[in-house]
Amino acid sequence: MLFSSTDSFSAIWQTLLHELHRGALDPKHPFRYLTVATVGEQFPQVRTVVMRQFTADLEFLAYTDVRSSKVRELLEVPRVSLLFYHPKKQVQVRVKALATIHVEDELAQEHWKRVPDKRRSEYQSKLDPATRIAAPAAGWESSSEHSYFSVLKFSPLSIEALQLAREGHLRIQYDLASGWQGVWLVP
Numbered sequence: 001m002l003f004s005s006t007d008s009f010s011a012i013w014q015t016l017l018h019e020l021h022r023g024a025l026d027p028k029h030p031f032r033y034l035t036v037a038t039v040g041e042q043f044p045q046v047r048t049v050v051m052r053q054f055t056a057d058l059e060f061l062a063y064t065d066v067r068s069s070k071v072r073e074l075l076e077v078p079r080v081s082l083l084f085y086h087p088k089k090q091v092q093v094r095v096k097a098l099a100t101i102h103v104e105d106e107l108a109q110e111h112w113k114r115v116p117d118k119r120r121s122e123y124q125s126k127l128d129p130a131t132r133i134a135a136p137a138a139g140w141e142s143s144s145e146h147s148y149f150s151v152l153k154f155s156p157l158s159i160e161a162l163q164l165a166r167e168g169h170l171r172i173q174y175d176l177a178s179g180w181q182g183v184w185l186v187p
Ligand SMILES: Cc1cc2nc3c(=O)[nH]c(=O)nc-3n(C[C@H](O)[C@H](O)[C@H](O)COP(=O)(O)O)c2cc1C
Pocket: 033, 045, 046, 047, 048, 049, 050, 051, 062, 063, 064, 065, 068, 069, 070, 071, 129, 130
């Protein structure tokens, strides 16, 4: 269990933030990967991304190709839902956030420096992501002349956690509007 019914709101908040920070730092932590949901044209769209950083300002950072569908969707509707799940601790964390897309600005440049040379081609494919191709190899062609690297920054409006427990599940919500004060919810 990550938290219990006898923990204070502030103690649970600190535990959640600690685990989220660990997710960004430890490649083996289950919070390393998150599901990002966007508002698609006809359907909600979900996909897994790597959490590259969880900042002191509680912003979640991820990297992506600026030509990807998720970026197109975020330009239309910059609201996202994020989902984390910790199977051992039996905790689900749901986040509502506002997204900003960073291309060639200070933040993007700072993070591009951290991308190892051998991983840079992931943001330099010749063809746009989701282009139909005759065979997989066509999708691996890249050119270092053009880089489509971008950093997605998700700034949370609310963070909710569900702790499964034998003696009774616990659901707690924190939101920016109330200064991140906690409130229990019916699970
Ligand atoms: C374990 C895992 C990690 C992934 N990490 C990223 C990532 O950090 N950034 C990214 O753009 N796509 C990542 N992907 C691929 C996305 O899930 C998705 O397939 C791709 O970005 C295209 O999504 P879109 O068409 O919604 O833009 C990852 C996929 C898996 C399975």
